Amino acid sequence: MKQVNNEKSILEIKNLNKQIGGQTIINNINFSIQKGDIYGFLGPNGAGKTTTLRMITRLIFPNSGDIFINGHSIQTDSILALSEVGSIIENPTFYLHLSARQNLILSAKLAANKVTNARINEVLSIVDLKDVKDKKVKTFSLGMKQRLGIANALLCSPSLIILDEPTNGVDxxxxxxxxxxxxxxxKKENITFLISSHMLREMQDLCDKAAFIQDGKIVEKGDVSTLLETYQVTNLEDLFFACIKERMTE
Incomplete structure (x- = not known):
């Protein structure tokens, strides 16, 4: 079984490439996430964020490179690699005519691991939807639907949660x-997060580390506070443009 060298990395992306219709969408990207990180995967729409997340969760496949989760290769050991991953890729989808709890019951039946009714009630409480668990999802705000999506991702007690644009359109x-x-x-549940977003300013007080992507390439990555100091800027939006400007002059 192929193992990643850095045992501390909960997620490692190595030399990842993706072409679609002859066009390079992801161009040899590399980054790793350590346990406990809230890691931002940041860049404009069309930069390649969702494509990367879809490869991590094995919804599509890379042309080359590999992805390791807890040391297990997505390519050769996908069941173990994905066994501790919860995700919301694009918008969370639910049966609107069913209640929050009924939706989670259906998801639990499809889960690889057994999910108890107690766990369903627990995750609803964690995301602060316990009091509305029997209301139909069609009555929920977008923010409530996003929290229900996180509840769904929590069902199997993952160590890594992947969120694709979780604040898009949220008030x-x-x-x-x-x-x-x-x-x-x-902090309390010891869950690591990978969060993609094009809304850079909104991610500043959330993410402690980040990788910035543009045109399928990683233009910068590292500790957010260190990067802000290095580039002498005060927010992630200015940091992104400073990174782009520096790459253009290289």
């Missing part, structure tokens, strides 16, 4: 609730 209250929930899960 300010929902955004604050989402950030508070993610920080709580990272």
């Amino acid at each position: 300010p209250l929902g955004l604050r609730e989402m950030k508070t929930l993610i920080k709580h899960l990272a």
Whole structure:
């Protein structure tokens, strides 16, 4: 069984490439995430974020390179690699005519591991939907649907949760609730997060580390506070453009 060298990395992307229709979408990207990180995968729409997340979760396949989760290769050991991963890729999808709890019951039946009713109630409580668990999802705000999506991702007690644009379209209250929930899960539940977003300013007080992607290439990565200091900027949006400008002059 192929193992990654760095045992501390919960996720490692190595020399990943993806071409679609003769066009290079992902161009030899590399980054790793350590346990406990809230890691931002940041860049404009069309930069390759969702394509990368879809490869990590094995919804599509790379042309070359590999992805390791907890030391297990997605290519050769996908069941073990994905056994501790929860995800929301693009928008969470639920049966709108069913309640929050009914939706999670259906998801639990499809899960690889046994999920008890107690666990369903527990994750609803974690995401602060316990009081509305029997209401139909069609009555939920977008922020509530996103939190239900996280509840769904939590069902099998993952060590890594992958979120694709979780704050897109969420109102300010929902955004604050989402950030508070993610920080709580990272600190209290010891869950590592990989979060993609094109809304860079909104990620600044959430992510402690980040990789910036443009046109399928990683243009910078590292500790957020260190990068801000290195590039002498005060926010992630200015940091992204400073990184792009530096690469253009190389």
